[in-house]
Amino acid sequence: MKKCNICNKVKSYSEFYKKKAKSVKKGEYIYYFPYCKNCTKYKSAKWQKDNPNKRKESLHKYNVSEKGRQHFYTYGKEYRKNGQYKAWQMKNKDKIKEYRKKRTENKKHEITDVEWENCLKYFKYKCAYCGISQNDSVKIYNQSLHKEHVIHDGENDLSNNVPACKSCNSSKWKHELDDWYASDNLNFSLERYEKILTWINIDYLEFIINPIRKED
Incomplete structure (x- = not known):
């Protein structure tokens, strides 16, 4: 039996999380955490609520780590393999339809394959927002990196297009670049921000083939 340091209740060891530990004096042994499972969950949930930015930063570090990549790949593969995703799709057809409708609003990219390739080269095959590479995006x-509208309801040509990873593409959605990038994107970079502005205002002109202009 063990006493929880939060609720002060004496509970069975099975009610506590544990891990393998090692020390010079004890050698290898099982270490039981000081809080019971229920209190640990409550403590974790409270910390996440009180520290949203730190939680996002922690999640990002995990996602880009080798362990995080492997977990994401394995979980996604098993989720599709055991039929859970298919079952969810069948039960949520209306949600999928609505989601696809929203995703297609202001999301038409009228650029050529050559223009897209030049855009990727300009940003060195990295997400314009967070800097993740094309290869890491796939992993x-x-x-692969998405075609992203910098201005949500702006032009559909190269002047308003940058490469973005799935995470940044979903997070930015229809938010204004200035409002979103500095506040919500944990990988804010002044250098990348200035490069995006230079691209959509000046440098895209060097690569655009058939500019699409709105009627005056």
């Missing part, structure tokens, strides 16, 4: 999200 982590099982997707």
Whole structure:
């Protein structure tokens, strides 16, 4: 039996999380955490609520780590393999339809393959927002970099297009760049921010083939 340091109740060892530990005096042994499982969950939930930015930062570090990549790949593969994803799709057709409708709003990219390739080269095959590479994007999200509208309801040509990873593409959505990038994106970089502005205001002109202009 063991006493929880939070609720002060004496509970069975099975009610506590444990891990293998090692020390010079004890050698290898089983270490039981000082809080019971229920209190640990409550403590964790409270910390996440009180520290949203630190939680996001911690999640990002895990996602880009080798362990995180492997977990993301394995979990996604098993989720699809055991039929859970298919079952969810069948039960949520209306949600999927609504989601796809929202995703297609202001999301048409009228650029050529050559223009897209030049855009990727300009940003060195990295997400314009967080800097994750094309290869890492495939490893982590099982997707290549997306064509992203910098201005949500702006032009559909190269002047408003940058490469973005799945995470940044979803997070930014229709938010204004200035409001979103500094506040919500944990990988804010002044250098990348200035490069995005230079691209959509000046440098895209060197690579655009058939500019699409709105009627005056």
